[in-house]
Amino acid sequence: MATKPVQRPLSPHLGIYKWGPAMLVSILHRATGDGMALVGTFLVVAWLACAAAGPDAYAAFMGWFTQADGGLNPLGYLVGIGLTWSLFQHMASGVRHLFLDVGAGYELRVNRQGAVATIAFSAVATIAFWAFVLVGK
Amino acid sequence: MGSGSSIGRVRGLGSAKEGAHHWWNQRLTAGSNLLLTLWFLVSVALLPAYDWATVSAWLGSAWAAVPLALMLLSVLYHARLGLQVVIEDYAHAETRVVLMVLMHFFIVGAGAVALFSILKLAFTAGAIVP
Numbered sequence: 001m002a003t004k005p006v007q008r009p010l011s012p013h014l015g016i017y018k019w020g021p022a023m024l025v026s027i028l029h030r031a032t033g034d035g036m037a038l039v040g041t042f043l044v045v046a047w048l049a050c051a052a053a054g055p056d057a058y059a060a061f062m063g064w065f066t067q068a069d070g071g072l073n074p075l076g077y078l079v080g081i082g083l084t085w086s087l088f089q090h091m092a093s094g095v096r097h098l099f100l101d102v103g104a105g106y107e108l109r110v111n112r113q114g115a116v117a118t119i120a121f122s123a124v125a126t127i128a129f130w131a132f133v134l135v136g137k
Numbered sequence: 138m139g140s141g142s143s144i145g146r147v148r149g150l151g152s153a154k155e156g157a158h159h160w161w162n163q164r165l166t167a168g169s170n171l172l173l174t175l176w177f178l179v180s181v182a183l184l185p186a187y188d189w190a191t192v193s194a195w196l197g198s199a200w201a202a203v204p205l206a207l208m209l210l211s212v213l214y215h216a217r218l219g220l221q222v223v224i225e226d227y228a229h230a231e232t233r234v235v236l237m238v239l240m241h242f243f244i245v246g247a248g249a250v251a252l253f254s255i256l257k258l259a260f261t262a263g264a265i266v267p
Contacts, residue, residue, distance in 0.1 A: 034223050037216035038243075044209075045247045045254075051192050052254035058189040087174060094167050101164065133182050 021115035028119075029093040032086035040083050084129055089122035159218060166215035173208035197262025202255050209251045217244045 017023070050061035065076030072080060096114050099105045105114050180201065184191055195201050217240070224236045 030219075030223065033216075033219045037220050041213065041216060041244075041247050045251045048254035048258075049250050051189065051196065052257040055189040058192070062187070084178075087178070091171060091174065095171070098164065098167065129178065129182060137185075 021112055025093050025115040025118050028089055032090040036086050085122055085126040088125040092118035092121040163218045166211050169211040170215055173204060173211055176204055177208055193258055196258040202259035206252055206255050213244050213248045
């Protein structure tokens with residue numbers, strides 16, 4: 001009777017889904033949010049604590065991310081650009097979520113455009129922020 | 138589940154009465170985060186330099202110290218809600234409890250250090266001798 005294994009159709013697995021902007025933005029929202037919650041929190045609090053401890057501790061903290069001439073070192077660029085991009089991406093995606101919360105933007109085309117817009121915004125805002133800080137002032 | 142009356146079998150199995158609390162507070166702090174982090178980004182971008190003298194003088198002003206303290210409170214509470222969801226999604230059984238406790242230690246500890254540091258800078262502006 002039930003001795004032979006039956007080849008049943010499997011439910012669609014993660015591996016056969018084609019990636020779309022909405023899926024990317026969804027997982028980016030979680031990754032950037034929780035990345036900032038851990039790494040961002042640690043660095044901002046360490047920055048404040050070192051500032052409160054005095055000039056020597058503050059200089060030691062900044063020394064991790066800057067070169068002798070005061071410019072950013074590679075770690076400084078990685079952390080600085082990474083955190084600002086994360087913040088802008090999470091911010092844009094979060095605003096998109098507020099629209100989705102009230103039931104707007106679920107039509108396929110609008111939903112896709114909204115997802116793409118958050119990626120475009122975070123890229124443009126990150127470039128604009130660092131252009132201003134590094135060369136605009 | 139007992140075999141009592143129909144109301145007795147379902148009583149206590151329903152809503153925990155605070156299902157919307159987490160959701161709403163996440164949205165509420167999303168709004169306050171939006172305003173406060175935009176203020177923070179603009180303020181930091183406009184600082185003339187990032188040495189200790191400039192930063193400590195900036196945080197010596199109530200106009201910087203108060204919004205920054207509010208931002209930390211809002212962001213940390215929002216972070217706590219988000220980290221809770223991730224832990225609930227990916228960790229199970231005892232691991233979930235341990236991670237949840239560690240996460241709260243981290244958030245509350247970070248908040249305490251951040252607030253103490255902001256207040257120290259605000260209240261001792263110009264008094265710390267380099």
